[in-house]
Every structure is written in structure tokens, then in C-alpha cells.
Amino acid sequence: MRRFLLLSASFSSLLAFAACSAHDPHPMGRGYVSYGEAYKSSPGTPARDVGYEYSNEMNQDAVSSMRPAVQDLVEKLDRKLSFNIDKIYLKQPAYTAFYNTLDHLLRDELTKRGYVLSVEESGSVPVELFASGKLSPCFGDTVYLALAVDPKSKVPSDVVGGFYNIPKYDFKPAGDLKIDVPKCD
Numbered sequence: 001m002r003r004f005l006l007l008s009a010s011f012s013s014l015l016a017f018a019a020c021s022a023h024d025p026h027p028m029g030r031g032y033v034s035y036g037e038a039y040k041s042s043p044g045t046p047a048r049d050v051g052y053e054y055s056n057e058m059n060q061d062a063v064s065s066m067r068p069a070v071q072d073l074v075e076k077l078d079r080k081l082s083f084n085i086d087k088i089y090l091k092q093p094a095y096t097a098f099y100n101t102l103d104h105l106l107r108d109e110l111t112k113r114g115y116v117l118s119v120e121e122s123g124s125v126p127v128e129l130f131a132s133g134k135l136s137p138c139f140g141d142t143v144y145l146a147l148a149v150d151p152k153s154k155v156p157s158d159v160v161g162g163f164y165n166i167p168k169y170d171f172k173p174a175g176d177l178k179i180d181v182p183k184c185d
Contacts, residue, residue, distance in 0.1 A: 050097035051169025062167050063101060069145060069164035070105040074113060076160035077127070077147050087116045087124035093131070097170040102129060102145070126150055130161070132173055132181045143168060144181045 052058055088110060092103045106129065107117060118124035132144040146161025159179055 048097070049170070051171075062169065063105065066101055066166045067105055067109075069162075069166050070102065070109050072162060072164070073145060073147055073160060074106070074109045076162070077149075078113060080149070080158055080160050081125075085115065085125050087118035089118045089121045089124040089126045091126060091128040093129055094172065096172060098168070098172070099129065099131070102131075106147075130159075130179050131171070132179075141165065143171065146179055148179060 047054065050059075052062070090103065090106060090110070092099055110117060126149075128148045130144075130146040130148055132146075142163040142165050144161060144163050145166075146159050149158040149160075161179075163182075
């Protein structure tokens, strides 16, 4: 039995060393890298447009420039919600790169502050994101962002918001909530 094991171990070692040889073709394949050929796979689906030439650096810049606005919105929401909340159901008005980034940052900030996020509206407090494209000469090139608490019949019971200077890539005003955007005096 020992001889058989020794013989099989020797044979497998010899086969492994033979695989390293430069002779083509070989029974122990090494993939496309061995033969200097390009990997042959079907092309993937094209990426969606995010409003700018995508790179990891550009994406990190966009996310980091939106984070202070989201932190301020959640801070205002914290002060407004004086009652104990079990769960929050966060609604997103549109599915574009702009709103997806805001949604990601809102969920991250709410989780950091100890809120439990729900995947269903029943049994939780609905909070909806609102963004207005109406630019005011008083506030410069800013976007009005708001969090609407419990927007039944598109009329929220409470609203926290403000004007923020954030990147407006892929921005389309969305949200059919009945919210009055503040005007300058």
C-alpha cells in the first residue's frame, strides 16, 4: 500500500512539474494567459449614464460633496422627530444616479444615528426625499432638498429641508409632494 501511495504521489508531482513546461499544447491547460490570447467572453451590458465621466475618483468626489447636505438633513430630522420611532421607511422619488447617491447617503447616515430602516411601509414611519429644481436668486446655484415625514395623500405631516450646493449631475426635479419651497425676502 505504501508503494502505491508513493508511486501515485511521484506521478502527480511529475505531472504538476510537466504542466510548467513551455510546450504547447499541453494536457494540463493554463488558460488564455498561457497562450497570449485575449479572453473571449461576450460583452456585458453597457453601464448607465451617471451624468459625468465615471471614475472611482470622480464618484468619491461626488459622494463626499453630497455627504454634508445629507448629514444636515438628518440632523434636522433628528431634532424634529421628538417621539420614539421604531422603524423608518425611506422612499425615493426617482431612480437616477443623483437620487441613488442621495438615497445611499441617507440610509448610511440614518443607520449611523441608530434608526432602523424598514423595507415595508406598514408598521413604520414613511419618510420621502424631495428635491426641487426651482433655483432662487437669493440662494445661488443650489437645490432645495427636503425630507417629508409621513406624506399621506402627498401632503406630509412635517418637512425638514434646506438649500444645498451639491453636484447636480443627472439631476431632474422629482417628487410630487405638496411642499412649499422657501422664497427669499
